[in-house]
Amino acid sequence: MIRVTDLTKMYGSLRALDGVSLAIEKGEIVTVIGPSGGGKTTLLRMIDLLEPADHGRLQFDSLDVDMHRPGRTKKLAVRRRIGFVFQQFNLFSHRTVRQNIVDVLCFGHGWPKRDAEAAADEALLDVDLADKRDAYPAELSGGQAQRAAIARAMAARPDLLILDEPTSALDPELTGEVAAVIRRLASDGMTMLMVTHHVDLAAELADRVLVLADGRIVEEGFVHDVLDNPQTDRTAAFLERVRPPGRSGL
């Protein structure tokens, strides 16, 4: 469904992404793990065309995009097919939870207001936030804000959901409620590309894992193969660091 070829991005002399290629099939859940500064967030932002790449090609079904110069029309077309969930939620702080979703549907996707409101209410029910629909983001807990952000990203029924460390900004006790929503989306067959430090969640949900370090995919494969039996020292060292001591497998 989505194929990225030879994606390269430099920040000055820093090679943030170095010839990254990946493919995601419909209904597949792919997790990206790896050390901080390895290029994970950059990869997600590049796929959503939020920043121009130095080089790279994106194929989204029949849509073929030059990631260096995507052009306005293709940029919007790609973004409208992707739901993006950010680490810091990034809700519009001047709008209520419901208005956040309605705005995205009306101004991002051109829906009529009435349809957008109905879809927003439905999306909030899905993430169990109907009672918070008129709250402002500043009035939500981190877990509620992230669930609202997921509802906002999902309301337009995107073809691909990108999640950038969706549980990293949350207290451990709030991580569970967000993980539950992601689990539900996974069981509904949503195609997902997720960056996470939450290796257990990756192990539970993902079909495949990519390990990104120094801007390169150093290892990829089926989730249990990579997590149980890493083939590179980079991956092994990373897993050692992020896993609680005394646990080797899942």
Next chain:
Amino acid sequence: MAANAFVTTIREIIPGLPLTLVLTAVPLVLALVPGVLLGYLRSRGRLAYYLTGAYVTLFRSLPVVLQILFAYSWLPSLLAGLAAARGWTVDVFAISPVWYAIAVLFFNTLAALIEVYRSAFSAVPAREVEAARAAGFAESRVFIQVRLPQAFMFALPNLASATVNLVRMSALAYLMTVPEMTGRARMAAGLTFDTITAYGVLLLAYVALCFLIDSAYDLIYGRFMRRLHGTAGVRGLT
């Protein structure tokens, strides 16, 4: 005598209030849209930053009283000369000094608003702008739906200051014989020979007017407190 002077002063000053309000409201309304646009550009591009910066610095460093004297004594002659040279049939000297005052106040308010909006636009969280882009908003929509309303919210306290400053600046229009509150208080002082009462009443009138303006802004700002700080913030203030 003092009581008489007090009543006379009030009677003299009140008819000057509409002009003071006009000298405040007209420049403010005129400067609002260009202030937003230039403030936005100043927060974005390097060239726009320096160009608007030159304008802002110029008007900030020129004493307003000097601008008023320039506009009143030199500008009409300059315009009259220009009109004569071009064959225009405009009697420049018949133009009310109110217009010159409005022009001076407009240019100064615009300089203030450019800075107010520059800082307000800079305060809009980049991650919310990115969220809008990621959701498929066109750039014009990002501006209208995300940047502008948030910048307005952040700008409100400084807009209140700019408005109150404008009220105070408008007092200088008396130098152009514009009969706003200060001009009329001077007339009252001439009538009653009681300058202390005349300027005392004038002082109270300005304090009251600025208090009302501040309160109105507070009322508007209060509506945004929940969005900025949540209910805890609202409770903390009351």
